[in-house]
Amino acid sequence: MGILNVTPDSFSDGGQFDDPARAIEQAARMVAEGADIIDVGGESTRPQGATPVTAGEEQGRVVPVIRAIVEQFPQVVVSIDTVKAETAAAALGAGAAIVNDVSGFRLDPGMAAVCAGARCGVVLMHSRGDVSTMGTYQHASYDAVVEAVVRELGGSIAAARAAGIGDDAIVLDPGLGFAKRSEHSLSMLAGLPELLALGYPVLVGASRKRFVGELTGVTVPAERSFGTVGANVAALMLGARLFRVHDVAPSRQALDVAWAVMRAAR
Ligand code: HH2
Numbered sequence: 001m002g003i004l005n006v007t008p009d010s011f012s013d014g015g016q017f018d019d020p021a022r023a024i025e026q027a028a029r030m031v032a033e034g035a036d037i038i039d040v041g042g043e044s045t046r047p048q049g050a051t052p053v054t055a056g057e058e059q060g061r062v063v064p065v066i067r068a069i070v071e072q073f074p075q076v077v078v079s080i081d082t083v084k085a086e087t088a089a090a091a092l093g094a095g096a097a098i099v100n101d102v103s104g105f106r107l108d109p110g111m112a113a114v115c116a117g118a119r120c121g122v123v124l125m126h127s128r129g130d131v132s133t134m135g136t137y138q139h140a141s142y143d144a145v146v147e148a149v150v151r152e153l154g155g156s157i158a159a160a161r162a163a164g165i166g167d168d169a170i171v172l173d174p175g176l177g178f179a180k181r182s183e184h185s186l187s188m189l190a191g192l193p194e195l196l197a198l199g200y201p202v203l204v205g206a207s208r209k210r211f212v213g214e215l216t217g218v219t220v221p222a223e224r225s226f227g228t229v230g231a232n233v234a235a236l237m238l239g240a241r242l243f244r245v246h247d248v249a250p251s252r253q254a255l256d257v258a259w260a261v262m263r264a265a266r
Helices: 020-031 055-072 085-093 109-118 146-165 180-192 192-196 212-218 225-237 248-264
Strands: 001-004 037-041 077-081 098-101 123-127 170-173
Touching: 001 020, 001 085, 020 037, 020 055, 020 085, 037 055, 037 098, 055 077, 055 085, 055 170, 077 085, 085 098, 085 109, 085 146, 098 109, 109 146, 123 146, 146 180, 146 192, 180 212, 225 248
Parallel strands: 001 037, 037 077, 077 098, 098 123, 123 170
Antiparallel strands: none
């Protein structure tokens, strides 16, 4: 899953793709590098405390870009990264097929119904707090992080099922870096088998995140590609099957090779 942040303020690539022409160019690059899904986002959840945007502003950023991607790359699946039901509905109307909700249906009570109505795929990510605090450590206190995340994602799954979303439409995400210090993100990766025990495919978003920077000593987020690859290959071996990344080629190539080895080892 290639990341397309149509935002002025995302933590590692803010302002690079907030112009539609450059966004589409970046989508084309990610498709050429092997992305199967393009995740389009119009609102940052950056660790420094993000500024929430209105649904109208968010839709103005993402809808034209989604339309263009669907038209130009019909083989690619588009996902919309939003916590707002209204934006999800607009994106689905423009051709998106997956809603990636970093609040796991916590923040907008209308989100589950929009997804159920569209029969789209949903990514339920674990987080705590609202858009401006979920990327910070404000809510990062846990007795046992893996158990807490599994329990709290259980609430997201229940909301999805209550709205009529099918089990086969659900993907879970541990929310690396969201209300999680580096040790929590590492524990979540190590604990992926416990998340998988809930019975859904798991997506991980390790790309360029702080824990990767802390482990590698690389302070510039855009230079954390090698560390990102390490996290993704380890996650693959622990059971993750979807990988949300800024730099598609390195992770795609590493994961294809790691996957081939895993299959040959069976
Ligand atoms: N991480 C970010 C945003 N959306 N979605 C899922 N499912 N999983 C993640 O780990 C995840 C996500 C944060 O990264 P990014 O989009 O690069 O930054 P920003 O929120 O500043 O736009």
